[in-house]
Amino acid sequence: MLDTELKNVKNICIIGHVNPDGDCIGSALAVYNYILSNYSDKSVKFYSKNYNEKFSFLNGFKNIDENDNEQIIYDLAISVDCASSDRLGDFLPYYKNAKRKIIFDHHETNNLISDNSIILPKMTSTAEVIYGDLDKQKINKQVAECIFTGLIHDTGVFRYPSVTAETFECAAFLIGFGINHSKIIEDSYYSVSLNQQKITAEVILNSKLAFNNKIIYSTLTNEQMKKYKLDKKDIDGIIAHLRETSGVIGAFFIYQSGANEYKVSMRSKSEKFDVSKLAQKFNGGGHILASGCTIESNTPDIFYMFEDEISKMLS
Ligand SMILES: [Mn+2]
Known part of the structure; x- marks a missing residue:
């Protein structure tokens, strides 16, 4: 689809979701480098903000553009890994105003308008x-x-049930280029600062079990993040640690994202415990096993809001 879409366009922009994760940055830069190295007659930009420096080894990372105020109408806008228009953040106008819009995504809940999509x-x-x-x-x-x-x-380094034989064939093909797969996994996935270790420990120490130990949840405030000189992009690995708790089916991580705003990250270990449905009830979205939503509140003690729905889902 991409090669066909590129045929008659000159100016291209790529946009991912706010607070981009590894899939978002990797996907966007894959498209960026693909266009750059195969279509030298075209110009391409990748817009993003608040991205993590741990991805700086990727080619094109230093060219990521943070300017959300350019007066450009793009011939083609490419949205990657983004399920809704509000998740395009400050770069939404570039997408909205583009002459043609396409999407690459894997979110069940994708409701972005486009001319072409996969x-x-x-x-x-x-x-x-x-x-x-x-x-x-x-x-x-x-x-x-x-x-x-x-x-x-x-895939949590090929751990999740969504991984198929094709996923490994894809990885095998990529490793065939001589990429340093071990270093990429170590540096971009596992390696964290000591303060990140400490804040993870604090979140786990404060965690609570509910629903006969099937659910784990914990919270994190801006004050705690400040104490460790960390921000939102430094805490995206914490939910995975909560989820690892044995016996648990669902994990909930509630962290402050604004003065009176909290994000709720949800993870499930079972297709039967569909957290995307739960997130959608609170205007969020995502996947069956990994979703999230945002709640207006002046306190992080919001887990009770989900209890009725969780109890229905578990029965
Ligand atoms: Mn993704």
């Missing part, structure tokens, strides 16, 4: 969706590194 909810990652669409002959080492990064971040 949205495959069963896929592990947007990175794997993009891999499926690209001309394999035109993939190079830089593109391979970006796709691989997206792949490992949205």
Whole structure:
């Protein structure tokens, strides 16, 4: 689809979701590098903010553009890994005003308007969706590194049930370019600062079990983040640690995202405990096993709001 869409356009922009994760950054830079190395007659920009420096080894990272105030009408806007218009954040106008809009995504709940799209909810990652669409002959080492990064971040390094034989075939193809797969996994997925370790420990220490130990939840405030000199982009790994607790089916991580605003990250270990349905009831969204929503509140003690729905889901 991408090669066809590129035929008659000159100016292209790529936009991911706010607070981009590894899949978002990897997918966007995969498309960026693919266009850059195969279509030298075209200009391409990737807009993002609040991205994590741990992805700086990816080619094109230093060219990420944060300017949300350019007076440009793009021929083609490409949305990656983003399920709704509000999640495009400050860059929404570039998408809205573009002459043509396309989407690569794997969120069941995607409701963005587009002219063309590949949205495959069963896929592990947007990175794997993009891999499926690209001309394999035109993939190079830089593109391979970006796709691989997206792949490992949205599969928890090949752990989640969404991983298929095709996922491993994709990874095998990418590793065939001689990418340093071990270093990418170590540096971009596992490696964290000591303060990140400490804040994770604090969140786990404060966690509580509910519903006969089937659910774990914990909270984090801005004050705690300040104490460790961390912000939102430094805490995206915490929910995975809560989820690892044995016996638990669902994990909930509530963290402050504004003066009176809290984000709720939800993880499930069972397709029967569909957290995307739960998130949707609170105007959020995501996947069956990984979703989130935002709640207006002046206190982090909001877990009780979900209790009725959780009890219905568990019965
Ligand atoms: Mn994703």
